[in-house]
Amino acid sequence: MTDIIEFNVGGQIFASTYQTISFDKKSLLYTWYFERKGSAHTMLDKKGRFFIDRDPTSFGIILNYLRLHNAKQLWEVCLPKEPDRLALLTQEAEFFRLPSLRDQAVALLRKCTAEEPSLAEIRGQMMSLKTNGGMNNGRRWRTDEDDHDNEDD
Template sequence: MSNYIGLNVGGKIYRTSRTTLTSTPGSFFNLILNGGIPSAQDEQGNYLIDRDGDIFRHILNYLRSKKLVLPEGFNELHLLACEADFFQLETLKEEVLSVLGIHQIIGLNVGGKIYQTTRETLLRAPQGYLAAIVSEKGLNMARDKDGNFAIDRDGELFRYILNFLREGALILPKSWNDFNLLLNEAAFFGIPVIREHVTSLMNFGETDEENAGENGHQPVSFFHLYHWHGRFLTYHTSHNRRRLEDLFSFKMKSCKYVESTFGVHVLSFTLDEWLTDESLEWFYPNSSGHKCRKILDYPKSEQDIIAMLQFGKYSIIRSINFGEESTKYEFAF
């Protein structure tokens, strides 16, 4: 019995080993090679399989490596899932459906307002209400006539919930005063990190009013640092944006500043992995606002950034663990 098998799949010829084809117990190939399924052969003795010959390349590569590796721009995932189902390759089918799910567009009808987002975004709060929508629990949830999931909540406030899941930052208008309503929505959707940020912003607003001077503002040196799905986020509760920029003065990737309610500044960034073995000339502001200089290694992780801040005499007030993706640290000078 030859160890190499010829396959004629939709007119395309493939050759591979019997070991590769039978590596998944119970698959179509086990059945065909063991006589469980009758099969015709062409003139060269190749097994005739009336399926998509081009897609079969990815089926065979998966059997060889046990990894789903697809070319950039591949857009036939639905067809590949169908072929995996036909060949009774359940593990491959699950992987393809998982990839499909990440890019799947989800429609939400929240209090009459329509939103569209991705499955990946909704899963960023894995224990929350929205993650349940894209799990098996969502199969029995009500939908509107267009197939959007119907959620009987405040449609106007939901934009801030959804934008937080997208950005990792709570971006609110400067004149915002609906904190209690937003707290209620965050509690319903099961996103505790939003509740913590709302609470901090409320406390900052009260402190700001108490300490307001002639110009109506008293800077408070207090900020949050946390990691959110591959990005670092800092909330700086000070009206002095330059203080935040000076503190995080090292080179970053995809750095973005946003101003939120009460003049709170949000910095979103990723570290530059190409610089992790290099030294860093770090300038940081002291309590008097003067710049200090220190040579450090470029930070590789969240803990490295925390160590830098502690060196600069910033103290952790508390840390709150929100699960695998996020621990929020509150600092003050």
């Protein structure tokens, strides 16, 4: 059995090992490599690499998860911090049948979105700034004092 396994994911080439891919025997990667290798269901590119028409950025994170599964703190550093990327990783982890990674991404996504202010909160903050004179688009706000200043002229 070849030790190195190559993947063409969305046009980007990845290499991994048998040991990494076999970490989760319920994952789709394991199934493709060990149960369907050479079958008509497996797509290969011109160089014989597994072709997967998915997001390459998320796939890199998935490989890091499989590589670093015993060092939980290390692989979590590889998770994206942006909600959009986390949402995509959640879908990709679901597709590749990696529920633990999906759950971690969902938990981090919930944490990120809970920390972000809602649109209503942002509008409230903007109105507060406007009424307190903190946001005036470069114009000076007129106050009663302005009227008194003009009376002396």
